[in-house]
Amino acid sequence: MHAVCVYCGSSAGTDPLYAQAAVATGHAIASRAMTLIYGGGSVGLMNVTADAALASGGRVVGVITELLMEREVGHMGLSELHIVENMHQRKKMMADYADAFIALPGGLGTLEELFEVWTWRQLGYHNKPIGLLNVQGYYDPLLDFLAQSHEQGFVRTEVLAPLVVDTDPARLLERMAGSQVMQDDPWWRMREAI
Known part of the structure; x- marks a missing residue:
């Protein structure tokens, strides 16, 4: 893995631990x-x-739409900032540049991006690792829902298996780099062990 795409909130959330996890993720990547x-x-x-990531001497590439550039004021201190016309171009460029994907806590956009690249993997468009950083149990309800979807026959085991879930960004990156999915204790059966 040379480039990791991180999906996360455009807000910081209510728990300071989310920002701490974001700092740890940026540092771990760099x-x-x-x-x-x-x-x-x-x-x-x-x-x-x-x-x-920048403070740790890392290279950071941003991809933002023209509309979001106006609304969010794109980060002007990046190694590279690409401004594209629409969200489809943005997500495609981010996915093309990345060797792996990680979702931190976030809202609808984060979930949409996570599920899109996960669906692309299910359909065979890529075989890149996908990770979920479960800070303070933020994603526990989502993991419960996915486990229910599996139990009800809507999501197959081989579709769930590639998702690597962890609470520590450095460990998550290590597991993803080695494609180490805990097959003996998958998250959708024994999440409390993670």
Whole structure:
């Protein structure tokens, strides 16, 4: 893995631990000489993650739309900032640049991006690792829902298996780099062990 795409909130959330996790993620990516790919904004967890990677000497590439550039004021201190016309171009460029994907806490946009790249993997458009940083149990309800979808026959085991879930960004990156999915104790059966 040389470039990791991080999806996360354009707000910082209510718990300071979310920002702490974003800092740790940016640092972990930069300290491994990986490039951070993200949405290019200067707000919320997006900004925190980018600034942490930059402060750690990392390379950070942002991709933002013209409209969001006006609304979010794109981060002007990045290694590269690409301004594209629409969200489809933004997401495609981010995905093309990335060797892996991680979702931190975030809202609808974060969820949409996570599920899109996960669906692309399910359909065979890529075989890149996908990780979920579950800070303070933020994603527990989502993981419960996915486990229910599996139990009800809507999501197959082989579709869930590639999602690597962890609470520590450095460990998450290590597991993703080694494609180490805990097959003996998958998250959708025994999440409390993670």
